[in-house]
Amino acid sequence: MTTRFSFSLTTTDGAARSGVIDTPRGQIRTPAFMPVGTAATVKAMLPESVAATGADILLGNTYHLMLRPGAERVARMGGLHRFMNWDRPILTDSGGFQVMSLAGLRKLTEAGVTFSSHVDGSKHFLSPETSMQIQALLGSDIVMAFDECPALPATDEAVAASMRLSMRWAQRSRDAFGDRPGHALFGIMQGGVTPELRAESAEALTGIGFDGYAVGGLAVGEGQEAMFGVLDYAPGLLPVDKPRYLMGVGKPDDIVGAVQRGIDMMDCVLPSRSGRTGQAWTPRGQVNIKNARHQDDPRPLDDSCTCPCCTGYSRAYLHHVFRAKEMISGMLLTWHNLHYYQQLMAGLRDAIATGRLDAFVAGFHAQRAQGDIDPL
Template sequence: MNDSAAPVAGKTGLEFALLAEDGPARRGLITTAHGPVKTPAFMTVGTAGTVKGMTTEQVQASGAEIILGNTYHLMLRPGAERVARLGGLHRFMNWPGPILTDSGGYQVMSLQELRKITEEGVTFRSHLDGERHNLTPERAMEIQALLDSNITMVLDECTPFPATETEARESMERSMRWAARCRAAFTQRPGYGLFGIVQGGVYPALRRTSAEALIEIGFDGYAVGGLAVGEGQEAMFDVLDATIPHLPRAQPRYLMGIGKPADIVGAVQRGIDMFDCVLPTRSGRTGQAFTRRGSINLRNARHQEDQRPLDPDCPCPSCSDYSRAYLHHLFKAKEMLGPILLTRHNLHYYQELMAGLRQAIEDQRLDDFVAGFARQEAEGDIAAL
């Protein structure tokens, strides 16, 4: 498959080319000012300008082409204006590839007692020092421009779960008004884009209304937000089934904050192109490794004399150079190398999963790939764990 295929006609600052389809699943290419992104893509999370425990060279070596930065954390420390004076986030953190920044809305909404939502935006107090801040749609656009984000996300209100249909509607409608303000405040440039975020809780009619409102405003891509907040996989897939048919074919689709491998595979089957989650890095710091034969807890005593690699089929340095016994020792001894090596492996696993999905779509064998993945998830290798 030729990654230089002509882009699908669009009106935006990002180019998105559809290279192959297998049912609803898509294999594509997003072209940004800082390089291309093959889709389906998993975006490694670099919350505060760093992927925890990893150098940018190690992140690149995992196969990652795009990372995610967090507007909320970066606006508080070191500050968006400071990052801009230092040459933007790419130069600041030594990441040459594309960067997507979330709007900060999710983090602000989670502050609960420290924030107040109005039609104008969100007023909140920093969790660092208690200083008062105002985050409006216009300020969210300004901050992400200062960071030099290639893909900017609109400011939205992440609807909590559970929520009544009335509560979900009011929240969604506010997010749509904010989305229009973000669109008006965003400065379009070649290779840079703005994504809208579909909200509406678990209510199909609200999701459709939200998607239609965003399409009328017009964005470079469309995200599905407000999931992975406790609704469970079945409800999440139901929301996707109700939402994706109403999203444009010619723009990328991003499922926010979803990172369990089975969730990613199921969402790709339904036509999602982009994902992000802290799971591979957070799990790596707590001793959990993702492998082709299920997840492994390296803190378990059964690994203390196991000379096998984490995953014999994984080419990453953590698997080729170190044994399970050594990794177990590192975690028991609380040595920082343990989380580093496990994080590095997990990032490789996720990127290899995405590469496998892309190839399966190109080869028109996604059903076989999914069946094999499900079989491994169900059977695992109990003796190896």
């Protein structure tokens, strides 16, 4: 078993890449989708169920875990893996994005960010140093540098100032992370939708040197076209031999487009959040199980899907338990959505490995264009 963190690129197809990240807790097949386990749980799922969908790695949320139950408590319980009963790799975000979204409740300085907890109003301070300390207590395998992420649209001056602050914080994160064999630190590229600022950010990060690199500051309101516009060049500014992570993405067509443009890792709350609100993702697009058209439908969500939701339950049942506000509704739909996302990733990996990515993407879009199966 490896004692180090490493990334090996096995195949490329155009800009798309497939490979393997090796960690002491297991391998991560890329391109990889990471389910989000915000508060040490992927909502409505058992950890072993998440593993059964094909997930190699989960994401945990530094901001939420530091407020509740507290990073020191998690450390006393043996670290995040043991605490939540997940023995595969975990990536923790830095807390920066959540803190930045609290605009009215925070004060930003060069040193860091002072903010009020959304839980009980208590005051806290996060900086590159405290973020590294908290993530070390959690024991995550991949640690994210502490950065600031401005909401778009913003002026070029605001984006540039924010990016340069994030680069100074990236150096402080690197210094504070220290030498932790078997654990990795990822830097985060910023710069909005401006190529010159993205290039400046990439140069600063590669000068510092990280185990992987994230493309940050996207999926924050700029729209898919603008996001793809950045992804057409941004991944190519980063080292070829390190993983590239697009934070907070996304819908299935966002994921496919990002992989085509050279992204290796993604995360999003969408499959689990959608599951809890009666939305299912299938190869033919989105299904809203709330709709009355499903109430007498004996068919599964997707007759090609092998998840427990599709092999055991009808649309009529799923409609009923959602309407009745039964807990099993969110459980089944979340399992299905996570399974669908992991099947999509497996399909993308296989297509890249066999040089068929263009055909796979064309088939993906053609199937989605059909829309859901006709009502009975």
